[in-house]
Amino acid sequence: MKEFFRSALAPAAEVAPEDREQALRLAAGALLFEVVRADGKVEEAERTVMKAALQSTFDLDAAAVDELVGLAEQQSRGAVSLYEFTALVDRAFPAEQKKRLVELLWLVAFADGVKDPLEEHILRQVAGLLHVTHPEFIDAKIRARERARG
Helix, strand or coil: CHHHHHHHCCCHHHCCHHHHHHHHHHHHHHHHHHHHHCCCCCCHHHHHHHHHHHHHHHCCCHHHHHHHHHHHHHHHHHCCCCHHHHHHHHHHCCHHHHHHHHHHHHHHHHCCCCCCHHHHHHHHHHHHHCCCCHHHHHHHHHHHHHHHHC
8 A cells, every 4th residue: 555655646647547536535534534543432423424524525425435434444554654644635635625624624523522632633733734724724623613513
């Protein structure tokens, strides 16, 4: 899988578009799972929100989402740092999509009804690596909290 990410980070002319898209989906999924597992517990509510986020973001069917979640969990657990995921997302997503991803990460953090400090720490790291400003980070948090409550 490391080779898969390495090739996805290669110049665009060297990588097939479908491979780059798959790597981007996997990176986003791994970031979502980083929040799911940040507090040491993988709650079903968080996993459900993660699946919904991936499905709506990438317009995937249920089988594709399940496969992506399995791969994302594997990659997350084997990752050395967040950078291997954020670098790909930072390059591929425009600013609005990065802000949307941060909001989705917040939705996952709020899914179990408890905002754990470790989840917020991961979120702050990801937002910084994606160059999402602090005001955008706070706006995403507020929107996600309102959605989680409503």
